[in-house]
Amino acid sequence: MFTNWRKSTKSLHNPEQCVEVGTAPNATGVRDTKDRDGGLLSFTKERWTDFLAAVKADEFNA
Template sequence: MPDQRWRKSSYSSSNAECVELLVGLGYTAVRDTKNRDAGTLSFSRAAFAAFLVGVKKG
């Protein structure tokens, strides 16, 4: 997964306390900005979309 495709929110602070996303064809990967070498979590696009719906609902 090339680093140039990773994105973090423009709302994140400059102290790097956030996660980064990599949206690929059929998947979304997530990693910790503070510890990029710790690995990634990968979700299907449908699973990640369902997660976002749940977050927005509270």
């Protein structure tokens, strides 16, 4: 279902906490690079866009 998996740029300098992001026509998937068959999180395009906006606005850095 998901294709074009790529490693998160935030993971490049921290190999112990790597995640990959993949795409599908109407969704985005996130999985652990070290356990690619261990399951994934799936987001609608709208939720993924909201998540990225929150990250860029530093809303998770409490």
